[in-house]
Structure formats: structure tokens, C-alpha cells
Amino acid sequence: MTRLYLYGIFPTPGPQNLQLEGLDKQPVQTQIVDDFTFLYSEAQQDRYLASRRNLLGHEKVLEQAMEVGYRTLLPLQFGLVIDDWATVTQQLTAPYSQGLEKLFAKLDGQREVGVKVFWEADRELQMLLAENESLREKRDSMEGRTLGMDEVVAIGQAIERAMTDRKQAIIHTFQETLNPLAGERVENDTLTEAMIYNAAYLIPWEAEPNFSTQVETLDSHFDGRLKIRYNNFTAPFNFAQLDRLE
Missing domain, CATH: 3.30.910 (Protein Binding, DinI Protein; Chain A)
Structure with missing residues (x-):
């Protein structure tokens, strides 16, 4: 089963063709879930240690996405690995959709x-x-x-x-x-x-x-x-x- 490593969330539609390399040299992709666009790559580990290399790799993906113009971005905590997108709906977007929208509004242009x-x-x-x-x-x-x-x-x-x-x-x-x-x-x-x-x-x-x-x-x-x-x-x-x- 393919597991997914999450980096951050954009307002929809978010970036379409980011050419970024994530952790374990995996290509970074986007997925729309409940009108939010998630930045992710395929996880090659069940659990990521909070090493300097991994932490910097996580932050680099976020910063590179912002550098190419996608500035309104909610970073997710390091080490977030999921089995499927239904988990994201159940634990994040469904219960906290209003809060996420408020954060996007606060960070717009900031x-x-x-x-x-x-x-x-x-x-x-x-x-x-x-x-x-x-x-x-x-x-x-x-x-x-x-x-x-x-x-x-x-x-x-x-x-x-x-x-x-x-x-x-x-x-x-x-x-x-x-x-x-x-x-x-x-x-x-x-x-x-x-x-x-x-x-x-x-x-x-x-x-x-x-x-x-x-x-x-x-x-x-x-x-x-x-x-x-x-x-x-x-x-x-x-x-x-x-x-x-x-």
C-alpha cells in the first residue's frame, strides 16, 4: 500500500505543475481534498525521524513552492504520513474547514x-x-x-x-x-x-x-x-x- 507524506495546504486550485523534489527524492504532487489542495509526495518510510536533513527537506519543499508564486500556504507539521485521503477528510478538512479558511484569509498577502x-x-x-x-x-x-x-x-x-x-x-x-x-x-x-x-x-x-x-x-x-x-x-x-x- 502506498503511503503519502504531507507538506502543506493551499487554497484551491493551488499549483498545477510544481517541479519539486521532496523527501527521499520523491516528486512532489498536489491533491484536492474537500476544496483544499494538499502538497504531498509518496512516503518511502513508515515514520520519518526528525533529523536535520529531514526537517530541512520538509521546509525546503514549502519554501520552494512559495518562491515560485504560491505564497498563501499552510505548512503542516513535520512527519505527517497518511494511508489514504479519507483520513484527511475525517481528521482535518471536515472538522476544521472553517478554521482553515480563516487561516488562509489571515495569511493572504502576508x-x-x-x-x-x-x-x-x-x-x-x-x-x-x-x-x-x-x-x-x-x-x-x-x-x-x-x-x-x-x-x-x-x-x-x-x-x-x-x-x-x-x-x-x-x-x-x-x-x-x-x-x-x-x-x-x-x-x-x-x-x-x-x-x-x-x-x-x-x-x-x-x-x-x-x-x-x-x-x-x-x-x-x-x-x-x-x-x-x-x-x-x-x-x-x-x-x-x-x-x-x-
Whole structure:
């Protein structure tokens, strides 16, 4: 029995002759189910491991479809394999057709971009102490003498609060600059200790050059202190979720 791997959904009629290669080097095809057009290829595995290669392959199919002009696309989660199209009707299109239509309406003419911000905590701490005379003097006054536990805890908490405030000030600057440019945003969990901000923005397609310019302005504003990763083209995973519809 042939099994099918699903990538995403277009509004009908969707693309007609996409020349794309999917997972396991299988040709990507389309199938209309209940007035929705599904992007799929024949699955060569019963279950796909979430390896870097497979994840990138899944995303590549979606991005290539968008690059050739089919921009309104609902990406499906990685690893979705089905036995037949009746399963799609029963579990997705029949119960959630109105929600899918709302998502298409929201994403029409919009694109997702992402910003991740990293800092060097040790460097920021040194800058903090250089700028904060009171905190620096308090720390210096403790050098060369035996400290009680209360003193150790107090100075540690004071430095931690100041570093948290410093981090929040950076985040606020990004929010104040970028949030007004987006119709929606999603702030995701930070993935490493060095990452202090991780956000996705939904913006009009034609607004991306201005958004990119603002990211560059932020980079200049912080004068090399931060590492900013800006993804200006991705399938709208953060904004194509049924459970986030109001």
C-alpha cells in the first residue's frame, strides 16, 4: 500500500505543475481534498525521524513552492504520513474547514519573518559593572575579606536583577522598533542561554525590505554587542495554527 507524506495546504486550485523534489527524492504532487489542495509526495518510510536533513527537506519543499508564486500556504507539521485521503477528510478538512479558511484569509498577502537575538553574558556583565558605579563599588568593597552568606546572596541578587533589567531593556528596544511593523507576532521560548529573544512576525510581503532595514538599524544601534539572526523567508509555521485563532 502506498503511503503519502504531507507538506502543506493551499487554497484551491493551488499549483498545477510544481517541479519539486521532496523527501527521499520523491516528486512532489498536489491533491484536492474537500476544496483544499494538499502538497504531498509518496512516503518511502513508515515514520520519518526528525533529523536535520529531514526537517530541512520538509521546509525546503514549502519554501520552494512559495518562491515560485504560491505564497498563501499552510505548512503542516513535520512527519505527517497518511494511508489514504479519507483520513484527511475525517481528521482535518471536515472538522476544521472553517478554521482553515480563516487561516488562509489571515495569511493572504502576508509572510513570516523571524528574529533571534544573542548576547555574551560575561561581556554584558563587565559592561554593567563599568556603567553602574554603585554596584561596582559594592562588589569591590567585598574583595579581600571573608564574606558572610547574607552578603554573598545580596550581591549576587543585586547583580542578577541588574542583568535582568539590562536584558529586558534590549528586548524592549527590539519590541518597540519591530512590533509596529507587524500585524501579528509570536514570542517563542529562547533555545540557549545566550539567546535572549526569539520572535516571529507576520508582515505584508512588500513590507519586508523596510523590516530588514529596521533590523540592520538595531544591529548598528547596539554596535556589535549582539548577534542577530534574521530569517526573512520561511513558511508561516508560527501563524498557521488552528489553536491560535481567536
